[in-house]
Amino acid sequence: MQKAEHNKAMGKITIAFIDEIHRFNKAQQDAFLPYVEGGLLTFVGATTENPSFEVNSALLSRASVYVLRPLVAEEMAQLFERACRLALPTLRFADDARARLIGHADGDARRLLNLLEQLATAAGTVAADTIDGAFIDRALAQNLRRFDKGGDAFYDQISALHKAVRGSSPDAALYWFCRMLDGGADPRYLARRLLRMAWEDVGLADPRAARIALDAAETYERLGSPEGELALAEAVLYLAVAAKSNAAYVAYNAARRFVAGDGTRPVPLPLRNAPTRLMKDLGYGKDYRYAHDETDAYAAGESYFPEDMPTVDWYRPVARGLEIRIREKLAQLRERDSRAKSGKD
DSSP states (O other): OHHHHHHHHTTOOOEEEETTGGGSOHHHHHTTHHHHHTTSOEEEEOOSSOHHHHSOHHHHTTSOOOOOOOOOHHHHHHHHHHHHHHHOTTOEEOHHHHHHHHHHHTTOHHHHHHHHHHHHHHHHHHTOOEEOHHHHHHHSSOOOOSOOTTSHHHHHHHHHHHHHHHTTOHHHHHHHHHHHHHTTOOHHHHHHHHHHHIIIIIGGGOTHHHHHHHHHHHHHHHHOTTHHHHHHHHHHHHHHHSOOOOHHHHHHHHHHHHHHHSOOOOOOGGGSOOOSHHHHHTTTTTTOOOGGGSGGGOOTTOOOSOTTOOOOOOOOOOSSTTHHHHHHHHHHHHHHHHHHHTTOO
């Protein structure tokens, strides 16, 4: 920082450019704060990750965020022509090779230049002066889309897949599923995400969805790639077309929030287990109504909450799929509870 202080004294600006800032830990990022706040240097950080997650909030609040978008096809074409003219003047590219190479780069200028360098090396090896589509297929071992298994592209695409399933769009869900496979995503990870979707977004509207997702995951474990991926694709389609309900998910989260902010309420005596004589003498299990001995195996009017528990209504089945019947049954049971409490039963 001595040079930065000297520059400041001379009226000059010091710029600290940090590439891959997300690789710096919290302490390392915090080290820049006093110098940024004091105006000693102008901080510029570059990252391929989401700065909201990877850059300290204190540092982020003192910076402006500029999002760099992938280049469009026309811009990639301009870069291609310029690179060929300046660096590869002796190589000719067929139209199909040009289009395929730009598609391989997938909006990433650095990737395009790297691919051109690889092709130049491959062409020099076999003394070729013309590049066509077949040559590209032979020279480039695998068509990898722009995809970082731990970065934003990864999470953006799994988010798109999840939302397409939730939105009951089978074709879109299949598209994002295939995009992730094409980008190198682990099918086992996708299988785990499908299980999550089955429980979160389909829920009790179609309980078969969870079983199908689990069966698909197990099938993949047996068959591996690429055969096992078909089972996962079929699970994607089933989840997308299945009836949707997040009622159980919403109820679970509401109950968790309530319990986290609530005190420790004692279990009512009728609901306590009484394996010993002393416990029975203390009233454990007294007046408990055994549901199987009641009409339709339901003890109408009985409460299973702590005695001072406020009335809650967390689980609200939707009018879709199996939850239509669940909703009707709960309505009937609540009507019986009401009648029992009013003494009409």
